[in-house]
Amino acid sequence: MAAVELRKLCFRYAGSEKQALTDIDLTIEEGESVLxxxxxxxxxxxLVRVLMGLxxxxxxxxxxGEAYVFGMNVKNTPVSRIATRCGMVFQNPDNQLFTFxxxxxxxxxxxNLALPPDExxxxxxxxxxxxxxEHLRHFSPNNLSGGEQQKAAIASxxxxxxxxxxxxxxxxxxxxxxxxxxxxxxxxxxxxxxxTGRSITVVIVEHRIDLLLKHLSRIIVVxxxxxxxxxxxxxxxxxxxxxxxxxNIPPLLQIYFRVKDKCGLKTTxxxxxxxxxxxxxxxxxxx
Amino acid sequence: MVxxxxxxxxxxxxxxxxxxxxxxxxxxxxxxSVAILGENGAGKTTLAKNLNGLLKPTEGSVKxxxxxxxxxxxxxxxxxxxxxxxxxxxxxxxEKVEEEVRFGxxxxxxxxxxxxxxxxxxxxxxxxxxxxxxxPFQLSGGExxxxxxxxxxxxxxxxxxxxxxxxxxxxxxxxxxxxVLRSIVSEGRCVIVITHxxxxxxxxxxxxxxxxxxxxxxxxxxxDLLSDDRLVEKASLRKPFLIELEEETGLxxxxxxxDTISSILMEVFQKCRS
Numbered sequence: 319m320a321a322v323e324l325r326k327l328c329f330r331y332a333g334s335e336k337q338a339l340t341d342i343d344l345t346i347e348e349g350e351s352v353l354x355x356x357x358x359x360x361x362x363x364x365l366v367r368v369l370m371g372l373x374x375x376x377x378x379x380x381x382x383g384e385a386y387v388f389g390m391n392v393k394n395t396p397v398s399r400i401a402t403r404c405g406m407v408f409q410n411p412d413n414q415l416f417t418f419x420x421x422x423x424x425x426x427x428x429x430n431l432a433l434p435p436d437e438x439x440x441x442x443x444x445x446x447x448x449x450x451x452e453h454l455r456h457f458s459p460n461n462l463s464g465g466e467q468q469k470a471a472i473a474s475x476x477x478x479x480x481x482x483x484x485x486x487x488x489x490x491x492x493x494x495x496x497x498x499x500x501x502x503x504x505x506x507x508x509x510x511x512x513x514t515g516r517s518i519t520v521v522i523v524e525h526r527i528d529l530l531l532k533h534l535s536r537i538i539v540v541x542x543x544x545x546x547x548x549x550x551x552x553x554x555x556x557x558x559x560x561x562x563x564x565x566n567i568p569p570l571l572q573i574y575f576r577v578k579d580k581c582g583l584k585t586t587x588x589x590x591x592x593x594x595x596x597x598x599x600x601x602x603x604x605x
Numbered sequence: 606m607v608x609x610x611x612x613x614x615x616x617x618x619x620x621x622x623x624x625x626x627x628x629x630x631x632x633x634x635x636x637x638s639v640a641i642l643g644e645n646g647a648g649k650t651t652l653a654k655n656l657n658g659l660l661k662p663t664e665g666s667v668k669x670x671x672x673x674x675x676x677x678x679x680x681x682x683x684x685x686x687x688x689x690x691x692x693x694x695x696x697x698x699x700e701k702v703e704e705e706v707r708f709g710x711x712x713x714x715x716x717x718x719x720x721x722x723x724x725x726x727x728x729x730x731x732x733x734x735x736x737x738x739x740x741p742f743q744l745s746g747g748e749x750x751x752x753x754x755x756x757x758x759x760x761x762x763x764x765x766x767x768x769x770x771x772x773x774x775x776x777x778x779x780x781x782x783x784x785v786l787r788s789i790v791s792e793g794r795c796v797i798v799i800t801h802x803x804x805x806x807x808x809x810x811x812x813x814x815x816x817x818x819x820x821x822x823x824x825x826x827x828x829d830l831l832s833d834d835r836l837v838e839k840a841s842l843r844k845p846f847l848i849e850l851e852e853e854t855g856l857x858x859x860x861x862x863x864d865t866i867s868s869i870l871m872e873v874f875q876k877c878r879s
Binding site for chain 2: 331333334356357358359360363409410412461462463464465466487490491492493494495496497498525564565566567569570572573576577580581590591594597598
């Protein structure tokens with residue numbers, strides 16, 4: 319069964335004249351690691367709200383077409399049921415944290431599943447460890463920095479052990495090294511769950527592509543509410559470059575795409591060092 | 606023109622046992638572009654709020670043009686030093702985009718006519734004209750961010766502090782914001798950017814102040830500080846792409862314009878013939 323299946327999906331927010339999503343046809347298989355990106359205001363966040371059932375249940379508007387998540391029709395499945403399979407980490411952690419301690423926020427989801435207390439404890443420990451904030455468990459979310467709040471929000475979702483993990487700009491508030499280690503952790507988590515047979519699907523909405531690239535199986539570019547590119551990450555980025563779609567193509571690739579043909583580069587450099595050595599040493603045949 | 610003097614600043618939040626900022630001293634003057642960098646929880650936002658009087662020092666002082674912030678109202682400081690919150694929703698309260706921008710203008714005594722003109726101009730600079738009548742809370746994340754900056758910039762404060770300006774921005778918008786911030790600097794006003802986006806900081810700011818655990822661990826030319834591997838690691842930062850490229854190629858003075866950089870690289874490396 320596919321994790322996500324959207325057929326001719328259209329959505330318009332109540333009170334808005336513009337369609338937020340138009341004719342979206344999309345299948346995401348279980349186990350994929352997908353980046354959804356596109357210019358600001360293109361409909362990325364709207365799209366993931368559909369995957370959580372927040373559209374149509376929490377956002378009024380007109381939804382047409384079909385949307386299935388693990389076979390559940392989002393139109394007539396309560397958000398609480400979808401939430402047992404899908405977890406979403408919001409752009410703004412303020413929207414997610416509401417108790418007086420990090421631990422309580424992280425325990426909130428499993429408590430609502432009426433799990434036994436020791437299982438809840440295990441999940442809370444696991445989730446805090448996965449994002450590296452065990453030391454903040456007794457802190458009030460209000461007293462945390464923006465980046466720490468974001469980590470707490472992620473832990474509060476991981477404790478639900480979702481099959482589909484959706485991140486809406488997860489690194490937006492994090493410093494470069496926390497961003498890199500968070501992305502690393504997300505995909506290590508995915509790998510270790512995949513190995514135990516508890517396969518997990520990751521959908522990330524992000525503007526910052528550089529950190530994610532090596533982990534992705536697929537990139538989907540949304541523009542003005544439509545899917546305009548979809549497929550292999552590098553190929554999609556190169557297409558975006560050629561078509562001048564204003565997404566944040568990593569600087570290294572910005573240069574690579576410009577010089578590769580003229581310099582006869584055969585492989586994609588992973589670091590600045592590699593690019594420079596390819597330009598200085600390896601390229602001679604084509605010109 | 607504006608001058609901000611920070612002297613032996615210590616700051617502690619009311620219920621906290623530890624200081625969030627310790628022993629901080631520096632001066633920022635007109636025409637400067639300063640990046641405040643550092644790891645999560647380093648105290649960047651706390652420092653920014655001390656610079657514009659939203660928070661007052663626990664010990665030491667912050668002076669705006671020689672006057673201690675303790676003796677100035679937040680509104681008076683705001684006229685001179687605009688502050689754009691990292692979470693735009695903390696800033697909005699109007700029901701229409703244009704009213705959001707008008708609010709500050711009205712408070713600072715702009716005539717309705719002047720306000721109308723300013724609103725038109727600023728919304729166009731930020732690509733928000735079509736949302737004039739829309740509810741700010743219904744905008745997308747990136748649009749909210751742009752509105753937050755636009756509504757502060759509208760009254761042309763002498764210094765602008767922007768907390769995380771590039772969050773949720775796509776490439777075109779980043780260039781747009783960069784252009785706007787640079788033009789503020791070139792007018793002799795002052796821009797202070799709090800950011801984790803080191804490439805963005807490097808493309809705007811001459812100077813960097815690097816915080817770690819509430820203390821300044823570096824203050825100087827951004828390029829020099831971010832070339833220092835140990836400092837970069839200590840502050841949980843990353844070397845900006847252009848500095849890395851310059852180090853690897855031995856070139857210098859590269860600007861973030863990929864067409865130009867690519868031509869330069871192809872020229873320099875003889876094996877690539879165009």
